[in-house]
Amino acid sequence: MARNKAPSVKPKPKPKQTTDKSAKPRLNNAERSAYFARREAAKVLHTVLQGDAKRQAVASIKSLVYSPSIRNKKATFALVCQTLKHLRIIKDVLESANILNSKWKRQEELIYIIAYDVLFGKEISLVGGDAEKFLACRKDAMQSALAKLVVRKKAKNIDDFIALYQPPDITKPCYVRVNTLKLDVDSALHELGKQFKVQKDDMIPHLLVLPPHTDLHNHSLVLNGSIFVQGKASSMVAAVLDPKPGWEVLDACSAPGNKTVHLAALMKGKGKIIACELNKDRAKRLEDTVRLSGAANIEVLHGDFLNIDPKGPFSKVSAILLDPSCSGSGTAAQRLDHLLPSRTTDVVDTERLNRLAAFQKKALAHALSCMFSFLIDSNTLILQLLSWYPSCNLKLLISPEPYNSQNERVLRGRVSKKRGI
Numbered sequence: 300m301a302r303n304k305a306p307s308v309k310p311k312p313k314p315k316q317t318t319d320k321s322a323k324p325r326l327n328n329a330e331r332s333a334y335f336a337r338r339e340a341a342k343v344l345h346t347v348l349q350g351d352a353k354r355q356a357v358a359s360i361k362s363l364v365y366s367p368s369i370r371n372k373k374a375t376f377a378l379v380c381q382t383l384k385h386l387r388i389i390k391d392v393l394e395s396a397n398i399l400n401s402k403w404k405r406q407e408e409l410i411y412i413i414a415y416d417v418l419f420g421k422e423i424s425l426v427g428g429d430a431e432k433f434l435a436c437r438k439d440a441m442q443s444a445l446a447k448l449v450v451r452k453k454a455k456n457i458d459d460f461i462a463l464y465q466p467p468d469i470t471k472p473c474y475v476r477v478n479t480l481k482l483d484v485d486s487a488l489h490e491l492g493k494q495f496k497v498q499k500d501d502m503i504p505h506l507l508v509l510p511p512h513t514d515l516h517n518h519s520l521v522l523n524g525s526i527f528v529q530g531k532a533s534s535m536v537a538a539v540l541d542p543k544p545g546w547e548v549l550d551a552c553s554a555p556g557n558k559t560v561h562l563a564a565l566m567k568g569k570g571k572i573i574a575c576e577l578n579k580d581r582a583k584r585l586e587d588t589v590r591l592s593g594a595a596n597i598e599v600l601h602g603d604f605l606n607i608d609p610k611g612p613f614s615k616v617s618a619i620l621l622d623p624s625c626s627g628s629g630t631a632a633q634r635l636d637h638l639l640p641s642r643t644t645d646v647v648d649t650e651r652l653n654r655l656a657a658f659q660k661k662a663l664a665h666a667l668s669c670m671f672s673f674l675i676d677s678n679t680l681i682l683q684l685l686s687w688y689p690s691c692n693l694k695l696l697i698s699p700e701p702y703n704s705q706n707e708r709v710l711r712g713r714v715s716k717k718r719g720i
């Protein structure tokens with residue numbers, strides 16, 4: 300057997316002398332937290348900008364910031380939003396001062412974040428990393444490039460100049476839906492009222508309204524599934540469908556499952572919901588939502604709704620909720636999409652819209668064939684389509700007459716006439 304080598308004893312490196320010019324300065328708490336927040340913000344910004352450039356649906360800014368990997372959520376969120384709001388100016392300044400060389404181009408999101416601090420941020424000392432050092436040395440050049448841009452744009456002052464570039468400030472109230480499987484509305488009102496101004500929505504039962512920008516991501520009622528942060532339009536769908544306890548409902552395109560668990564609450568946990576989802580990762584998210592809601596009557600079906608056999612095993616289904624993939628225009632403000640570069644230009648991604656519209660058309664046609672096949676014995680047939688028409692976020696609720704042989708044609712006729720398909 301080979302004998303173990305005796306561990307070589309290396310002399311301990313001598314601690315560096317404080318006179319060493321390359322030694323990094325020790326950071327105080329505020330500087331350290333600013334340093335890390337900038338790196339976390341750069342990571343989020345990278346994902347957001349990449350997704351936006353490819354026009355691919357990535358997670359929203361909020362969900363990226365609120366992921367467990369981000370430690371300083373408040374500072375990171377503020378930095379990402381402010382940098383995005385000023386991004387066009389920052390890019391113009393960096394370009395005219397000729398700052399983004401090939402080395403820093405590879406970390407451009409970090410440069411954008413620090414440049415925001417240099418040009419518009421509070422007086423935070425730019426220490427901690429090489430990127431900070433790099434831009435601190437170029438602070439004067441950047442500020443003079445900014446001053447020249449103000450003159451070129453004929454703005455009266457810097458505030459007027461910034462206003463020229465600002466996306467519209469879209470503020471909407473914050474809505475939460477009480478999950479009545481776990482908590483009643485009055486208890487939720489009482490609990491939230493301890494911290495926030497809160498009232499009942501005047502239209503949708505179980506929906507509460509709080510001031511814009513209310514941050515609830517860490518609230519115990521959210522964490523334990525007693526309330527769901529859910530927009531008014533989204534909460535309207537299951538409420539309008541109005542499923543009765545004991546029904547069997549098919550939620551055709553269901554992740555992340557906000558409407559699925561709303562259905563479950565309205566059905567008071569009685570009956571059955573089949574929640575179909577094509578995407579594997581999103582199906583997992585759907586399962587998490589279902590678990591959090593405490594609903595015991597939801598069956599997650601990971602698969603393609605278009606492959607559900609209209610003559611197949613769902614003969615007891617009384618309603619279909621169809622909420623197919625859409626442009627997300629209805630939730631753009633909530634997702635802060637108006638801050639993204641692609642939304643601040645007038646370019647419309649028609650190819651993507653056409654693709655979505657084609658899928659929605661197929662999904663609608665399939666839902667109709669299912670409806671007229673397996674909803675045959677039911678006299679309450681409801682098909683909910685959310686965001687059917689991507690660019691105007693039209694919600695279409697079709698509640699046909701009790702089934703008869705004419706229905707499909709009538710319904711197809713109505714839909715065709717309304718939407719020009």
Ligand SMILES: C[S@@+](CC[C@H](N)C(=O)[O-])C[C@H]1O[C@@H](n2cnc3c(N)ncnc32)[C@H](O)[C@@H]1O
Nearest residue numbers: 552553554555556557558576577603604622624
């Ligand atoms: C607009 S989202 C649904 C949102 C959901 N109703 C809610 O309220 O949380 C559309 C979902 O449909 C899924 N999807 C797209 N094509 C599908 C298909 N052919 N079959 C089943 N699910 C599909 C997408 O992956 C996406 O998760």
